[in-house]
Amino acid sequence: MLKTHSNPHFPYRRSPDQDSGEPTRHAVVIVGAGPVGLTLAIDLAQRGVSVVLLDDDDTVSVGSRAVCHAKRSLEILDRLGCGDEVVRRGVSWSVGKVFFHDRQIYAFNLLPEAGHHRPAFVNLQQYYFEELLLDRVSELPGIDLRWRHGVSEVVAADAGARLTVNTPDGEYQLDCDWLIACDGAKSPVRHALGLESRGQVFRDRFLIADVLMKADYPTERWFWFDPPFHPGQSTLLHRQADNVWRIDFQLGWDADPEVEKQPEKVLPRLKQMLGTREFDLEWVSVYTFTCRRMERFRHGRVFFAGDAAHQLSPFGARGANSGIQDADNLAWKLALVVQGSAPEALLETYSSERVQAADENILNSTRATDFITPKSAVSKVFRDATLSLAEHYPFARKLVNSGRLSQPTVYANSPLNTADLDGFVGAMIPGAPAADAPVESTRGYGWLLDALGGEFALLYYCGTADQLPRRIIEAITALARDELAIRVIVLTLPGSGLANPEGGEVLCDAEGLAAVRYDLRPGSCYLLRPDQHVCARWRWLDLEHIRKARARAIQASETA
Amino acid sequence: MKLKTDSNLPAPDDFYETLIAMHRDLTDEQSQFVNARLILLLANHIGDPEALREAMDKARAEVGGP
Numbered sequence: 001m002l003k004t005h006s007n008p009h010f011p012y013r014r015s016p017d018q019d020s021g022e023p024t025r026h027a028v029v030i031v032g033a034g035p036v037g038l039t040l041a042i043d044l045a046q047r048g049v050s051v052v053l054l055d056d057d058d059t060v061s062v063g064s065r066a067v068c069h070a071k072r073s074l075e076i077l078d079r080l081g082c083g084d085e086v087v088r089r090g091v092s093w094s095v096g097k098v099f100f101h102d103r104q105i106y107a108f109n110l111l112p113e114a115g116h117h118r119p120a121f122v123n124l125q126q127y128y129f130e131e132l133l134l135d136r137v138s139e140l141p142g143i144d145l146r147w148r149h150g151v152s153e154v155v156a157a158d159a160g161a162r163l164t165v166n167t168p169d170g171e172y173q174l175d176c177d178w179l180i181a182c183d184g185a186k187s188p189v190r191h192a193l194g195l196e197s198r199g200q201v202f203r204d205r206f207l208i209a210d211v212l213m214k215a216d217y218p219t220e221r222w223f224w225f226d227p228p229f230h231p232g233q234s235t236l237l238h239r240q241a242d243n244v245w246r247i248d249f250q251l252g253w254d255a256d257p258e259v260e261k262q263p264e265k266v267l268p269r270l271k272q273m274l275g276t277r278e279f280d281l282e283w284v285s286v287y288t289f290t291c292r293r294m295e296r297f298r299h300g301r302v303f304f305a306g307d308a309a310h311q312l313s314p315f316g317a318r319g320a321n322s323g324i325q326d327a328d329n330l331a332w333k334l335a336l337v338v339q340g341s342a343p344e345a346l347l348e349t350y351s352s353e354r355v356q357a358a359d360e361n362i363l364n365s366t367r368a369t370d371f372i373t374p375k376s377a378v379s380k381v382f383r384d385a386t387l388s389l390a391e392h393y394p395f396a397r398k399l400v401n402s403g404r405l406s407q408p409t410v411y412a413n414s415p416l417n418t419a420d421l422d423g424f425v426g427a428m429i430p431g432a433p434a435a436d437a438p439v440e441s442t443r444g445y446g447w448l449l450d451a452l453g454g455e456f457a458l459l460y461y462c463g464t465a466d467q468l469p470r471r472i473i474e475a476i477t478a479l480a481r482d483e484l485a486i487r488v489i490v491l492t493l494p495g496s497g498l499a500n501p502e503g504g505e506v507l508c509d510a511e512g513l514a515a516v517r518y519d520l521r522p523g524s525c526y527l528l529r530p531d532q533h534v535c536a537r538w539r540w541l542d543l544e545h546i547r548k549a550r551a552r553a554i555q556a557s558e559t560a
Numbered sequence: 561m562k563l564k565t566d567s568n569l570p571a572p573d574d575f576y577e578t579l580i581a582m583h584r585d586l587t588d589e590q591s592q593f594v595n596a597r598l599i600l601l602l603a604n605h606i607g608d609p610e611a612l613r614e615a616m617d618k619a620r621a622e623v624g625g626p
């Protein structure tokens with residue numbers, strides 16, 4: 001049915017592992033080349049860890065699924081070298097509008113302030129998104145991607161796992177030290193290990209239609225409660241790339257999915273909504289949504305990430321976005337452990353941090369679903385009362401829930417954080433993902449997050465100083481030379497002529513926004529993890545404090 | 561105890577009359593809707609989550625249910 005996209009079919013290739021007689025041993029095997037498996041493979045490969053990536057299929061996402069890629073996902077993709085492509089290919093948006101009956105009741109802006117590289121969201125069809133990740137995969141050494149190599153059996157052991165892999169040439173076996181299951185909501189790996197993902201199925205059905213049309217709608221998220229063209233239900237409209245629009249119609253639990261998918265049923269529905277606009281149907285499907293998760297995302301040497309670990313309703317666009325954050329969280333930890341730079345205990349925090357994130361996402365996603373699909377007569381009354389007040393009173397807009405859109409999780413209670421000794425205000429608490437800000441260097445204008453990169457980094461603010469004290473210069477050089485190096489970024493105000501110290505880089509806080517967002521005063525410094533989350537901060541730079549905080553952030557004993 | 565349960569209304573009879581009058585000529589369905597709007601407006605005015613929770617607990621008490 002798709003007119004704007006045809007799925008590529010990647011060739012099956014026989015691997016030498018199929019002819020080796022004995023199972024070949026690999027350090028890391030990832031099962032599933034969806035958005036999460038691909039992100040993880042790229043991140044690990046960039047960190048110098050080779051991976052085998054197995055997928056039972058031979059193509060990218062078939063048909064229409066994830067559309068909305070959140071700011072944090074884009075920032076992670078920037079670090080992985082594919083942010084620009086996704087942003088260029090997709091459509092950026094920050095504004096949402098909510099309608100009740102026949103009129104708009106309010107609008108909201110998810111990113112009302114300037115000074116961020118990335119918008120609140122970019123909409124791009126999941127198949128394109130995966131294709132762009134695959135382009136990046138093909139540029140990197142160290143990713144052995146095997147299409148039509150499907151995992152059918154898994155035996156976990158203390159030192160890793162043994163997989164049985166099905167191919168068009170028959171079965172073979174593989175051993176690995178670390179196995180990561182990114183094999184989607186049905187996760188055959190999870191089943192093979194007898195593990196469960198538990199939660200609830202929402203008693204409602206949604207028709208998801210992608211239509212091709214030249215429409216005059218702005219690039220915004222539009223959500224209708226009980227509109228005249230679809231009475232008693234809700235509807236969501238999103239723009240995607242190539243003039244394709246995503247429309248979600250709530251159908252109710254009693255709708256027959258097979259009947260609802262038929263063009264003779266779908267087309268009149270769409271005409272009701274779109275009036276005289278001409279359109280072509282690209283894709284339709286009917287979904288029931290589920291919120292559930294596994295109890296733990298690490299079982300010895302097997303990890304679960306993305307939909308395999310947790311599943312969400314799509315209101316809030318938290319599925320792929322949270323999966324990409326899973327990958328972002330796991331890659332640096334696993335790389336350090338595989339390379340012998342951190343103890344295995346670090347890996348347990350992948351599970352604890354991302355279980356916390358999943359709970360937050362499930363809570364948000366469940367609340368949105370409950371608002372959109374009221375479960376009782378009285379909850380419907382409150383819902384409509386809230387909507388009717390929202391048109392006139394700002395307080396009620398905060399109660400309307402058409403989906404709380406994906407926000408990165410703040411790991412506020414993480415054991416990797418070092419508690420504050422000094423007073424700070426603002427959002428950049430230990431555990432928070434680093435905020436972006438425009439910066440300037442001798443190389444020109446750029447962004448703070450790009451400068452932070454993917455290693456441990458220290459952000460040190462020196463205000464207007466045009467010279468650094470010797471003690472600071474020595475500390476910067478020492479940190480850069482540590483076995484687990486910390487790259488220091490020295491932030492200045494405009495006009496300081498500071499030269500790069502050895503092992504560090506001077507950047508200018510071009511618009512003073514970093515100072516505001518991080519509550520910086522001269523001498524303040526922030527230690528950032530390789531996934532760009534804050535793990536410690538101080539009002540003055542002390543080498544021992546920094547080294548201790550880094551040891552904590554990798555769960556090493558403090559003398560290490 | 562955040563919730564005031566001693567009399568706090570300067571003219572209780574006036575209030576009660578106004579409350580009932582608010583529903584005059586409404587169908588049951590409309591009354592339910594108006595009540596819900598009223599609860600939301602008042603809840604926002606009160607703002608204090610503890611007081612609100614206490615009020616909800618007290619409202620629900622004695623009604624039973626599963």
Ligand SMILES: Cc1cc2nc3c(=O)[nH]c(=O)nc-3n(C[C@H](O)[C@H](O)[C@H](O)COP(=O)(O)OP(=O)(O)OC[C@H]3O[C@@H](n4cnc5c(N)ncnc54)[C@H](O)[C@@H]3O)c2cc1C
Binds near residue numbers: 036149185319321323
């Ligand atoms: C209608 C809809 C709208 C959505 N909208 C959004 C949105 O706007 N934003 C958002 O963030 N998310 C959204 N999502 C969710 C998003 O699509 C998923 O969260 C995302 O695809 C999960 O990625 P994944 O890599 O974990 O799993 P998947 O994308 O399911 O990938 C799993 C991969 O594993 C492979 N595999 C499976 N079994 C095996 C096996 N035995 N051996 C080898 N390989 C195997 C599969 O072939 C597949 O490639 C939406 C979902 C739906 C249904």
